[in-house]
Amino acid sequence: MIEVRNLSKRYGGTTAVDDLAFTVRPGRVTGFLGPNGAGKSTTMRILLGLDRPTGGRALIDGAPFARLREPLRRVGALLETTPAHGGRRARDHLLWLARSNRIPEGRPTEVLRLTGLDGVARKRIKHLSFGMGRRLGLAAALLGDPPVLLLDEPVNGLDPEGVLWIRNLMKRLAAEGRTVFVSSHLMSEMAVTAEHLIVIGRGRLLADTTMAGFIAANSRSCVRIRTPEPERMRDVLAGAGIAVGQAPDGALEAEGADPARIGELAAARGLVVHEVALREASLEEAFMRLTGDTSQAGGTR
Ligand SMILES: Nc1ncnc2c1ncn2[C@@H]1O[C@H](COP(=O)(O)OP(=O)(O)OP(=O)(O)O)[C@@H](O)[C@H]1O
Numbered sequence: 001m002i003e004v005r006n007l008s009k010r011y012g013g014t015t016a017v018d019d020l021a022f023t024v025r026p027g028r029v030t031g032f033l034g035p036n037g038a039g040k041s042t043t044m045r046i047l048l049g050l051d052r053p054t055g056g057r058a059l060i061d062g063a064p065f066a067r068l069r070e071p072l073r074r075v076g077a078l079l080e081t082t083p084a085h086g087g088r089r090a091r092d093h094l095l096w097l098a099r100s101n102r103i104p105e106g107r108p109t110e111v112l113r114l115t116g117l118d119g120v121a122r123k124r125i126k127h128l129s130f131g132m133g134r135r136l137g138l139a140a141a142l143l144g145d146p147p148v149l150l151l152d153e154p155v156n157g158l159d160p161e162g163v164l165w166i167r168n169l170m171k172r173l174a175a176e177g178r179t180v181f182v183s184s185h186l187m188s189e190m191a192v193t194a195e196h197l198i199v200i201g202r203g204r205l206l207a208d209t210t211m212a213g214f215i216a217a218n219s220r221s222c223v224r225i226r227t228p229e230p231e232r233m234r235d236v237l238a239g240a241g242i243a244v245g246q247a248p249d250g251a252l253e254a255e256g257a258d259p260a261r262i263g264e265l266a267a268a269r270g271l272v273v274h275e276v277a278l279r280e281a282s283l284e285e286a287f288m289r290l291t292g293d294t295s296q297a298g299g300t301r
Pocket residue numbers: 011014015016034035036037038039040041042043297298299
């Protein structure tokens with residue numbers, strides 16, 4: 001489990017993380033969202049002992065990273081820039097990591113298979129494609145079979161097959177009972193991957209909730225109506241107390257209305273309708289609504 005307690009980080013006059021507190025639990029994928037400059041990478045770096053907090057604590061299984069014994073067995077991490085020696089062969093890189101962390105020598109072969117890299121195990125890292133490099137980063141993260149995984153933008157720059165593969169891998173790792181904490185800018189991807197969300201803006205916690213709860217709380221669904229008699233439809237709906245707006249393509253839109261009720265009203269007045277469809281709000285819309293006024297990068301105070 002990951003615990004962030006009253007965490008703050010200042011860089012000179014910039015507050016990157018501001019009294020942040022949340023817990024990431026095992027058994028599900030937790031998405032970490034926030035506009036550019038919200039403090040996601042800073043929080044992840046502090047969790048991994050790569051940066052020191054100005055105040056508060058960031059704990060993995062109850063201890064700060066620096067106090068973890070055999071850290072690769074406790075937490076696996078994929079950062080946007082995972083350093084690896086380009087001249088080294090993929091398998092040798094993993095062997096070196098395994099030896100320096102008392103991980104069994106057979107494990108590199110296992111994680112190479114798990115990440116689909118068996119065929120390139122002997123290639124030098126600098127000759128791997130971008131996607132293969134990401135897979136190697138994941139192989140290193142999984143080397144110690146850790147119960148906690150921290151992944152910073154893992155699907156950035158991957159092709160659709162790579163994106164799908166990482167999505168399924170994250171879900172499988174969570175289903176095995178691991179804590180999977182993943183940051184991403186890709187809302188559509190998070191919507192189908194994460195069950196729980198931590199959303200921050202300007203270093204502060206904005207939401208800590210289930211995916212479904214987040215969308216329900218921060219968005220409004222609307223009913224789309226297409227009819228050859230829009231003016232009459234407007235009047236009928238207005239008479240029933242339903243406010244109607246207009247979509248860019250000319251269709252009518254009724255926020256928070258019930259499609260069945262609209263269908264019944266139209267039928268009662270003999271109105272022709274070509275479409276009455278409920279349009280559920282997306283994670284992206286909910287995110288924009290919540291973070292709208294926090295999305296300027298930076299937090300200078
Ligand atoms: N080493 C640093 N020195 C000075 N300021 C920094 C440093 N690292 C981050 N910041 C600032 O802290 C704030 C948070 O940055 P951070 O990279 O953590 O945000 P983020 O949510 O990961 O953003 P992005 O989505 O753009 O990656 C930003 O204002 C950034 O400019």
